[in-house]
Amino acid sequence: MNPTHSPGHCRPHEHLSRRALLKGALATTAGATVANWGGIFNTQAVAAEAAKRGKRCILLWMNGGASQLDTFDMKPGRPTGGPFREIKTKLPGYRMCEYLPKMAQQVDKLGIIRSMRTQSPDHPDGIYHMHTCYKQSERMPHPELGAMVAKYLGKADADLPSFVRMGPTGNAGAGYLGPRHAPFDLGRTGALPSFTSPYLPAANESRRSDLWRFMEAEHRKERGAEPFESHRVAKERAWRLLRAKSLFDTSKDWPAHEALYGATDFGRGCFLARKLVEAGVPFVEVGQDNYDSHADNFVCHKANLQVLDPAWSGLLTDLERTGQLSDTLVVWMGEVGRTPQINNRAGRDHFIRGWTIVLAGGGIRGGVVYGATDADGRDVAEKPVSEGDLFATIYTALGVDPRAKHYVGTRPIWATPEGSKPIKELLA
Amino acid sequence: MNTAAHLLCAAAGWGLALLVSAGAAEPPLREVIDGHLASHWKKSGVATAGRASDATFLRRAFLDLVGTIPTYDEARGFLDDKALDKRARLIASLMADERYPAQQAQAWDLALFGRNPPNSDATRNRSAFRQWLTGKLARNEPFDQWVRALLLAEEDGSELFYVQFQNRPEDLTEVFSRIFLGTQLQCARCHDHPYSKLTQQDFFGMAGFFVRLVSLDQGTTGSGNQQVRRFRVGEKRSGEVLFAGNMKEAQPGRKGDPVKPRFLGGAALDEPALPAGFKEPEVKTGTKSLPKPDFSRKEKLAEWATTPANPYFARAAVNRLWARFMGRGIVHPVDDFGADTPPTHPELLDALTREFIAHKFDLNWIIGEIVNTRAYQMDGGGPAAVTPPKHFERARIRPLTAEELQAALRTAGGTPADTDNVRNEYFLRYFGDPNNGQGDFQGGLGEHLFLNNSDNVRNFLRRKKGNFADSLLLSTEPWEARVDRMFLTVLTRLPSAAERAKFVAYLQSDTKPEPLVEEALWVLVNLGEFRFNH
The missing domain is CATH 3.40.720.10 (Alkaline Phosphatase, subunit A)
Known part of the structure; x- marks a missing residue:
C-alpha cells in the first residue's frame, strides 16, 4: 500500500526544523x-x-x-x-x-x-x-x-x-x-555558555513553563502587539534550545x-x-x-x-x-x-x-x-x-x-x- | 532717562502685563494637547483606545516617573482611592518623590551616552556625572540652564559629556547636534547631505566649536567598583578643524583647509584675532589645568545653543520629552528634524515649543502637563501591529530598561536593596540594548536564558527571611487572597477569575508550597506584561 499521510502523524524528518518538534515534546508527559x-x-x-x-x-x-x-x-x-x-x-x-x-x-x-x-x-x-x-x-x-x-x-x-x-x-x-x-x-x-543549566528539576521546570504559557495565552487575547509576540517567541526558543542541548555534546x-x-x-x-x-x-x-x-x-x-x-x-x-x-x-x-x-x-x-x-x-x-x-x-x-x-x-x-x-x-x-x-x- | 525711553519702558511693561493676563485665560497645556490630538483623530478618522484602567495607569506612571513598579500598599492605596483627582495627585506625589530626579537623570544619561560610550575607561563609571545631573533635576533647574552648564563643563561632575569624545570633535559634533538641535549632521561629515540642505561646511563649521576642547585627566578616586576617573575640561585659544572635501575623494596625505566655526543655519562666529605674541600653553601627560582663554568658543556655543531664539533647541527638547512619555516623537525619530521627517502634528509641536519657552524651560511643568493628558492615560491594548502608535491614539509599549527591570524585580520580590547579590553587569548585558537599529524591540536568546536559569533573577523570587515569598508562605490567608496579593504586587493588577483559579490550583498542587510560590512568582516576572511598560 502506498502510505498516505494522515494528519497528526508526521514523518520523522518533519520534526526537524519546525515547531512540530516543540509540539511533539509538549504532547508527552511533563519532563x-x-x-x-x-x-x-x-x-x-x-x-x-x-x-x-x-x-x-x-x-x-x-x-x-x-x-x-x-x-x-x-x-x-x-x-x-x-x-x-x-x-x-x-x-x-x-x-x-x-x-x-x-x-x-x-x-x-x-x-x-x-x-x-x-x-x-x-x-x-x-x-x-x-x-x-x-x-x-x-x-x-x-x-x-x-x-x-x-x-x-x-x-x-x-x-x-x-x-x-x-x-x-x-x-x-x-x-x-x-x-x-x-x-x-x-x-x-x-561547552555551553552561562545560564544554560536549569536550576530546577525537570518536572518543576515543566510545570512552571506550562503556567507561563497559560498566562501568555490569556494575555495575548488582549494584547497582540509585536513586542509581546517577540517576547513569547524568544522565551520558547530559549526552552527549545535547552531541549536540544545534547546536540552540543560531542x-x-x-x-x-x-x-x-x-x-x-x-x-x-x-x-x-x-x-x-x-x-x-x-x-x-x-x-x-x-x-x-x-x-x-x-x-x-x-x-x-x-x-x-x-x-x-x-x-x-x-x-x-x-x-x-x-x-x-x-x-x-x-x-x-x-x-x-x-x-x-x-x-x-x-x-x-x-x-x-x-x-x-x-x-x-x-x-x-x-x-x-x-x-x-x-x-x-x-x-x-x-x-x-x-x-x-x-x-x-x-x-x-x-x-x-x-x-x-x-x-x-x-x-x-x-x-x-x-x-x-x-x-x- | 529721556521721555522716549520712559515711554518705551512703560510700553514694554504693559505688553508684559497683557501677556500674563492672556496667559491666565488660556487653557492649560494638557488641554491644548488633548484638543490637538482629538481634532487630528477626527480629521484622519483614527480609532482611539479607551482610557487605561487605574491599575494600568498606575504602573505606567510609576515606571515612567520613578523607574520602578508600585509596592502592594501603594497599589492598594491608589486603587481603593475613590477621589476623582487621584491620578493628578499621584503624578504630583511621584514628581515630588526622591526617586524622580534620579529616574529622569537616568533617561538623560542614556540619551547623552548610550550603552557603550566611547572612551570607556573614563565613562564606565558615571556616578559623578549622574550625581551632578540628578542634583540639577532635583532642584528643577531650567533645562536651558543645566544644558548651558553641561556645555561649559566647568562644574564638578559635568565634564563627562565632553570627555567621552576626547580628541574626537567630529563625533562630538554629531552627538551634540542630534541631542540638542534634533539635527542629524553625520551624513554631512563625509559628503553634502543628499536629501537636505546640509553641507559639509555646516558640519565642520559646528565642529569648530569643539576642536579646542581638551580633557585633562585628574587621576582616579576610590577603588574597585567605586573607582572613578576624574577630569577637567580645558580649552585652547587656537586650533581649527580641517576640511578635506568629500570623503570619497579623500587622498592620503592631504590634510585639508581650516574651517571657521559657524552656527548651524546662522552666522559665522565673530572671533577676535589672537593677541600679539600669543603662545599656546603646552598640554602634556599630567597637565591638570589650562588657563581660561581670553576668547572661549565653548562659551559662545553654550550661549547660542540655549537661547530661546535658537530655532532648534526648545523644539528638539520638547519633542524628546514627548517621545519619552508618548513612545514616539512628533518628529520621529526624535533626533532627526528634516525635510523627509515632517512633524505628524506640527501645530502641537509649535504649541509645546512656545509654552516650554514661555515657562522658562521648566521641565517639571511640561512633564506634569504631558502625563496629565488624556492621551498619556489611554490604554495600550489591542492587537496593534504598528508600534509605536503613529497618531498617539493609544499608549506605547516600551521594554523596561535594565535599571528599571532590576528595580521592579526588587520591588516585586520585597528584597531590600544591597541584599540581593545581583550582578548589575549581567542586567546591562542582557537587557541593556534590546532593540535593533531602528529601535524596535527584539527578544533575544540571552535575555531568556538569563531569566530562566540565573540565580541573579532567582534571588528576588525564592524564599528569604522577610521577603515577599516568605510573607506569602507565612500567611494564613486563603490562597485566593494570596494570589490576589501576588498579582497586585508583581503586575500591579488583580487576576481575572480564570487566572486566580489557575494559580490557586497551582499553589496547592503539591504538599510543599515553597517551590510552588517561587515558581509562580517566576512566571509573573517572566510575562511580557512585566517585561514592558504598557
Whole structure:
C-alpha cells in the first residue's frame, strides 16, 4: 500500500526544523525530553531535508592572521620565501605548503583568493573589519557576517541559535540587526555558555513553563502587539534550545571522528560545526589560536598547520560524505596576512597589501586560484580583492543579497559597502 | 532717562502685563494637547483606545516617573482611592518623590551616552556625572540652564559629556547636534547631505566649536567598583578643524583647509584675532589645568545653543520629552528634524515649543502637563501591529530598561536593596540594548536564558527571611487572597477569575508550597506584561 499521510502523524524528518518538534515534546508527559538529537540527525532522510533549507556557512577563523607565504602563496627560492617546501596538489601546476598535505588533496574544492588587499592592519580593527567588511573607526554598529547570515538564512522558529561561534572569534556581534541575531558563544570545544543549566528539576521546570504559557495565552487575547509576540517567541526558543542541548555534546560521537579531524580542540570544534549545520544552524564560526607570529613564524606555523590540515580537510570530507558540502560554504580567513619580509626574530609581521583567503563548498567553484601577488609577495600583482568584494562573494554564494539595505536610525546601511563586487570567477 | 525711553519702558511693561493676563485665560497645556490630538483623530478618522484602567495607569506612571513598579500598599492605596483627582495627585506625589530626579537623570544619561560610550575607561563609571545631573533635576533647574552648564563643563561632575569624545570633535559634533538641535549632521561629515540642505561646511563649521576642547585627566578616586576617573575640561585659544572635501575623494596625505566655526543655519562666529605674541600653553601627560582663554568658543556655543531664539533647541527638547512619555516623537525619530521627517502634528509641536519657552524651560511643568493628558492615560491594548502608535491614539509599549527591570524585580520580590547579590553587569548585558537599529524591540536568546536559569533573577523570587515569598508562605490567608496579593504586587493588577483559579490550583498542587510560590512568582516576572511598560 502506498502510505498516505494522515494528519497528526508526521514523518520523522518533519520534526526537524519546525515547531512540530516543540509540539511533539509538549504532547508527552511533563519532563519528557526530545529524543536523542544525534540519533535523529544522522539519518539520510534528515540530511536531505536539511539540504532543502538553504545554504549554511562555516567560518574557520585564523586568529592573529595566518601567513599566506607559508600556506597557499609560496615564494620558493625568493628572499621572502622562508624554509617551508612546496608540494604538488590535485590541481596541476599549483603547489602549496608541505604542512598542508591533506588540503593539497582537496584543492579541487577550493576557491583560493591570493590577492586580498585590505585596510585594517592591526588585530582589533582587522578582526572587526574582516567580520563586518566595514571599518571599525566609523563607529557604526555593523553586524558580523554570522549575524547577517543568521538574519537571512536563520529561521525564527528554529530550535537552535542561528549564529554559533567558539574559540577566538569576532568582536562585533549583531550590531544594528539586534539581539535576535546575536552570537551564541560556546567554549573552545563546544561547552555551553552561562545560564544554560536549569536550576530546577525537570518536572518543576515543566510545570512552571506550562503556567507561563497559560498566562501568555490569556494575555495575548488582549494584547497582540509585536513586542509581546517577540517576547513569547524568544522565551520558547530559549526552552527549545535547552531541549536540544545534547546536540552540543560531542563526547559520544567524537571518538569515531577523532582520526578524521585530528585529536585537537580545533578539530573537535570543526566536527561540532559540521553537526550544527547539519541540524540547521546557518552559521558557525570556529576560531584557531594563534597565528600572530612576530617571532618564530615558522615554528608557529608548522605547529598550527598540523592542527589545521586534518581539521579543515576532515571537515570538507565529512561535509561531502554527509551530502552537505554543496550547501555549506566554508570560509578560511584571519584578520591580516603576514609580511613577506622576515624580521630579525624569524617572525613575520602584519600585512594587508596582498594576502590569501580560501573559500570552499556551497556556491563556490572549486579548483580556482584567483589573483596573484608579485614575485616576492610584496603586493598584489593582479585582481586585487577588497573586504567588500570578499563579502559580496560570500553573500552571493549563500544566496544573500550583498546590497541588502538596513537602517541605523535614519541612516541607510548596506550589507557591503558601495562598489563591492562579487568575484564571478569563484562562484559556481 | 529721556521721555522716549520712559515711554518705551512703560510700553514694554504693559505688553508684559497683557501677556500674563492672556496667559491666565488660556487653557492649560494638557488641554491644548488633548484638543490637538482629538481634532487630528477626527480629521484622519483614527480609532482611539479607551482610557487605561487605574491599575494600568498606575504602573505606567510609576515606571515612567520613578523607574520602578508600585509596592502592594501603594497599589492598594491608589486603587481603593475613590477621589476623582487621584491620578493628578499621584503624578504630583511621584514628581515630588526622591526617586524622580534620579529616574529622569537616568533617561538623560542614556540619551547623552548610550550603552557603550566611547572612551570607556573614563565613562564606565558615571556616578559623578549622574550625581551632578540628578542634583540639577532635583532642584528643577531650567533645562536651558543645566544644558548651558553641561556645555561649559566647568562644574564638578559635568565634564563627562565632553570627555567621552576626547580628541574626537567630529563625533562630538554629531552627538551634540542630534541631542540638542534634533539635527542629524553625520551624513554631512563625509559628503553634502543628499536629501537636505546640509553641507559639509555646516558640519565642520559646528565642529569648530569643539576642536579646542581638551580633557585633562585628574587621576582616579576610590577603588574597585567605586573607582572613578576624574577630569577637567580645558580649552585652547587656537586650533581649527580641517576640511578635506568629500570623503570619497579623500587622498592620503592631504590634510585639508581650516574651517571657521559657524552656527548651524546662522552666522559665522565673530572671533577676535589672537593677541600679539600669543603662545599656546603646552598640554602634556599630567597637565591638570589650562588657563581660561581670553576668547572661549565653548562659551559662545553654550550661549547660542540655549537661547530661546535658537530655532532648534526648545523644539528638539520638547519633542524628546514627548517621545519619552508618548513612545514616539512628533518628529520621529526624535533626533532627526528634516525635510523627509515632517512633524505628524506640527501645530502641537509649535504649541509645546512656545509654552516650554514661555515657562522658562521648566521641565517639571511640561512633564506634569504631558502625563496629565488624556492621551498619556489611554490604554495600550489591542492587537496593534504598528508600534509605536503613529497618531498617539493609544499608549506605547516600551521594554523596561535594565535599571528599571532590576528595580521592579526588587520591588516585586520585597528584597531590600544591597541584599540581593545581583550582578548589575549581567542586567546591562542582557537587557541593556534590546532593540535593533531602528529601535524596535527584539527578544533575544540571552535575555531568556538569563531569566530562566540565573540565580541573579532567582534571588528576588525564592524564599528569604522577610521577603515577599516568605510573607506569602507565612500567611494564613486563603490562597485566593494570596494570589490576589501576588498579582497586585508583581503586575500591579488583580487576576481575572480564570487566572486566580489557575494559580490557586497551582499553589496547592503539591504538599510543599515553597517551590510552588517561587515558581509562580517566576512566571509573573517572566510575562511580557512585566517585561514592558504598557
